[in-house]
Amino acid sequence: MKPNLPGTMRAVMLTGHGGFDQLEYRTDVAVPSVREGEVLIHIGAAGINNTDINTRIGWYTDSVSEGDDAGWTGASFTFPRIQGADGCGIIVAVGNGVATSRLGERVLIEPVWREPLGWAPFEALYFGSERDGAFADFAAVPSVHAHRIDCTLTDTELASFPCAYSAAENMLSRVSLGAGETVLITGASGGVGSAAVQLAKRRACRVVGIAGATKLDELASLGADWCIARDDDLVAALGRDAVDVVIDVVGGPQWPQLLDVLRRGGRYAVVGAIAGPIVRLDLRTLYLKDISLHGCTILDPHVFADLVGYIERGEIRPVVSAVFPMSDIVTAQELFLTKALLGKIVLVPG
Numbered sequence: 001m002k003p004n005l006p007g008t009m010r011a012v013m014l015t016g017h018g019g020f021d022q023l024e025y026r027t028d029v030a031v032p033s034v035r036e037g038e039v040l041i042h043i044g045a046a047g048i049n050n051t052d053i054n055t056r057i058g059w060y061t062d063s064v065s066e067g068d069d070a071g072w073t074g075a076s077f078t079f080p081r082i083q084g085a086d087g088c089g090i091i092v093a094v095g096n097g098v099a100t101s102r103l104g105e106r107v108l109i110e111p112v113w114r115e116p117l118g119w120a121p122f123e124a125l126y127f128g129s130e131r132d133g134a135f136a137d138f139a140a141v142p143s144v145h146a147h148r149i150d151c152t153l154t155d156t157e158l159a160s161f162p163c164a165y166s167a168a169e170n171m172l173s174r175v176s177l178g179a180g181e182t183v184l185i186t187g188a189s190g191g192v193g194s195a196a197v198q199l200a201k202r203r204a205c206r207v208v209g210i211a212g213a214t215k216l217d218e219l220a221s222l223g224a225d226w227c228i229a230r231d232d233d234l235v236a237a238l239g240r241d242a243v244d245v246v247i248d249v250v251g252g253p254q255w256p257q258l259l260d261v262l263r264r265g266g267r268y269a270v271v272g273a274i275a276g277p278i279v280r281l282d283l284r285t286l287y288l289k290d291i292s293l294h295g296c297t298i299l300d301p302h303v304f305a306d307l308v309g310y311i312e313r314g315e316i317r318p319v320v321s322a323v324f325p326m327s328d329i330v331t332a333q334e335l336f337l338t339k340a341l342l343g344k345i346v347l348v349p350g
């Protein structure tokens with residue numbers, strides 16, 4: 001069912017891999033049609049992520065793709081594409097097989113879509129990568145991945161949650177982080193890192209956060225028990241075998257120290273490599289300490305529904321550092337790349 005809607009909309013089109021010149025703001029993009037089992041969402045706000053930048057510059061191509069162009073999954077990337085993995089809004093139309101009672105629901109969009117692929121293990125489509133995303137007035141989404149949410153947060157606050165918080169919660173779930181454990185979080189002032197700080201504190205854990213020296217006070221205000229400057233020697237600061245779990249979004253040259261500070265039998269989870277994807281691993285450290293390594297991309301089925309519950313119960317809070325109109329996406333991404341702010345930068349359509 002599709003009520004009376006405009007035929008065109010505003011959107012940011014990614015036209016190819018490259019610089020900011022590949023981002024084209026347009027006002028004449030066709031409003032997407034809803035397929036069977038889908039809903040059409042009027043987007044209220046959309047968050048910016050490292051993934052948007054990485055996809056635009058072709059960062060994923062060298063590591064996971066067999067072709068020249070790739071998104072998150074490594075599959076060939078189709079241009080033009082509307083990016084935007086973070087989104088929230090109101091359901092304004094439904095496809096065949098979706099109850100019309102869903103019209104008017106306020107929803108938070110799960111960015112990792114397993115439903116179109118039959119919930120195959122470790123396979124998914126990504127909102128804003130294999131399918132058009134939230135940098136637009138409207139987006140079509142599988143109904144099962146449009147989660148009804150009942151809370152008083154604004155659209156800009158809600159849009160800060162989906163990608164970063166689900167990625168963080170997925171890592172904590174994969175390593176079975178438990179109450180009383182000590183967890184080290186790298187990049188703790190960024191979107192995923194600051195989410196992980198809150199989500200780990202929700203689990204009653206001791207949190208060690210690593211961030212730029214100018215952000216340590218803000219990091220402490222999020223709940224981190226111990227804040228360490230990014231370039232400090234971790235072994236000198238913490239000692240060897242000091243933490244139970246490492247949650248990593250950074251990688252880079254400091255990576256070997258993360259295993260040094262892990263206790264025997266410790267667990268490591270990673271969902272990003274903002275300081276560099278190539279790291280030095282001494283296999284003796286890995287096997288002699290019985291360390292478990294977890295790569296985390298596909299969300300476990302329960303993760304996003306759990307996250308919605310945390311938001312509705314006020315157990316976590318949004319961290320929004322700046323808001324821009326969608327037409328200013330280049331300015332917003334330039335600010336994002338400075339890494340000067342704590343938390344998320346959000347776009348609004350108007």
